Amino acid sequence: MTSDRTSLLPSTLLIGEERLDTATGGVLEHIHPASGKVQATLPLAGAGEVDRAVAAAQAALPIWRSWEPSARRRALMKLADLLRDHAEEISTIHSLETGMPFTQAAWPTNWAVDWLEDAAGWADKLYGDTVPIGSNGLFNYTAVEPYGVVATILTWNGSVGAFGMAAGPALAAGCTVVVKPSELSPFGPIRAAELALEAGFPPGVINVIAGGPEAGEALVSHPGISKIAFTGGGPTAKRIAVSAAQNLTPCMFELGGKSASITFDDADLSAAIQHAQFVSVHAGQQCTLGSRMFVHRSVFDEFNDRLASALQSITVGLPFVDGSQMGPLINQAAIDRVHGLVDRARSYGEVRAGGSRLGGDLSDGYFFPPTLVSGITNDSELARTEVFGPVLATIPFDDEDEVIAMANDTEFGLSGYVFSSDISRVHRVVPKLDTGNVGVNGAFVTAGPTLPFGGRKQSGYGKQGGLAGVMEFVNTKTVTIKLGDPS
Structure with a gap:
């Protein structure tokens, strides 16, 4: 562990396997909440970087979904292992991002590991059903297929944990992801995506672009996005829903509460x-x-x-x-x-x-x-x-x-x-x-990761966790085959 903890903070965005040290959305000066002082800078994505990230995810989608489900499972498990191996580093990043006491900061890493391992277990257990043949001579079955490119927009209060929670189930389902972390805590998800490349994920399966409102609007209104998973506040969710409606892009919202x-x-x-x-x-x-x-x-x-x-x-x-x-x-x-x-x-x-x-x-x-x-x-x-x-x-x-x-x-x-x-x-x-x-x-x-979690009313809709959470990222296709007359 280096004595200069801030050197652990990533300084680039990640699109495919390219690390961007400049971008069109400006530069973030990240302030440490415990000191009130700037501790790091990071390029911010604009609309151009969003286009590039979505294109990278689209290019990787047929590769990733063609992998044997067991191979996707092993890749997710490998990423979980790497996060565990780098737990002290990532915990330090979390403390620097949010000011949480270092003695408590292991939970986002542990959380990400748990979510990725649980999602890995579902990767090779997603399948459809057969429907009994009726008197009409038709054979029917259903197949589950990945939604496509998923935009995962993360909350700031557990960055790498939020990454595992949002991206893990989507990846297990065969989707690729464009991750937009909060500008308040962008570093943990970037580091997790770097480790995913080490774990053998094809470039473009996971892309992480920190950015402000311009990047957010470009992402949720992008026609190349197949689903949006957002965790955050209700007012932002309503703006996302309006933009997503232009392309009829389905959303999953985990929002606030007053429990x-x-x-x-x-x-x-x-x-x-x-x-x-x-x-x-x-x-x-x-x-x-x-x-x-x-x-x-x-x-x-x-x-x-x-x-x-x-x-x-x-x-x-x-x-x-x-x-x-x-x-x-x-x-x-x-x-x-x-x-x-x-x-x-x-x-x-x-x-x-x-x-x-x-x-x-x-x-x-x-x-x-x-x-x-x-x-x-x-x-x-x-x-x-x-x-x-x-x-x-x-x-x-x-x-x-x-x-x-x-x-x-x-x-x-x-x-x-x-x-x-x-x-x-x-x-x-x-x-x-x-x-x-x-x-x-x-x-x-x-x-x-094992229990469905989600809200009602202004606390959102959709589920995270368990099989219900993974099924948020698959489409069900119905197939009907006309059988020939018996000879």
Whole structure:
């Protein structure tokens, strides 16, 4: 490991096997969230590079889909092995990109490995069905075929993990990909694509082009794209959907959430409070975070007291300093957004922990402490808005029907959480929550490779994970053969 960690950050885009050190979209000056200072530069793609990347993916598509499925499986497994071998390097890249403490930064790499290995297992298990012959003398069967070139537009908060999650299933299905990482964390996916070439992937199967709005618009409106997989915010998804509609390009959207966490009076409060402390993971920059916390009125005061104390015990610090448990927000815009939401919430709730940007040795970075605002109402701004920061808000409730109605009274539908020792109550409540995923008694909902994951309402549509996630990237073809008359 070099002492100059920033030398690990890739400085080129990757189209086919060509590494581009200049591009038409300008130059990105990447700011380290923990220092507020520029730490690296990277060329940004424009429309011209998008055309080149799509052309490379189209040229590689017949090669990749013609490979034996078992060969695609082995290539995916080899890439997973290389990511595992380079885990320390890629974890360092993730800490540099996002400011996450290095002691926690292995999870995106591990996540990518898990997704790629799981996807590899499906590569040779995708097949159609035969349909019984009817009296009309026709033989019918279905075949599954790769969609084609997939545009995978990644979220910033786990770059190489997001790469494995989005690209792995598409590659297993026989598709080729053009990956557009966020400008906030472009380096991990580029490094993963470089390793894919080492793993034996044909050039052009994986292309990574960081870019701004111009590149994004060119990619999602490109007639050579067969499907779009986007993880990010709802407003951007709506713009993508409008552009994709011009070519009737299908989309899969994994969007934001404002997940309800319901703690009943018979719950294990220690488990609920421990679960709430997940707000410190990635500084609360998670779509499945249970940040809208409904707590039964009979335990409301005790819950708030204990949670405030627990949040105050979390150590916020620089990513490569021992003992840091939580890092910074991703940029100045995030600090401004989170600070504004909390400041306005002071007029209708009580700030019990945190609440203000940190100074001292952390003043140059984008550090905001774990924050608790208690006693808000479900129609307040803090209850309606996805904070995407380390902010929890508690709302009291009195009965089961009331809290279910409040939990569902949101435009989002990604995740929900229930804490109760009454298993009958759990089974009553879970089906009534209008979300795609529910965690019970401390289980944290996250996108895992073996389980279908996806949202409802403004949290998106389509599934990631499991067979359902791989099938997002195949088309089903029906074949009918007229049989001759028996002689």
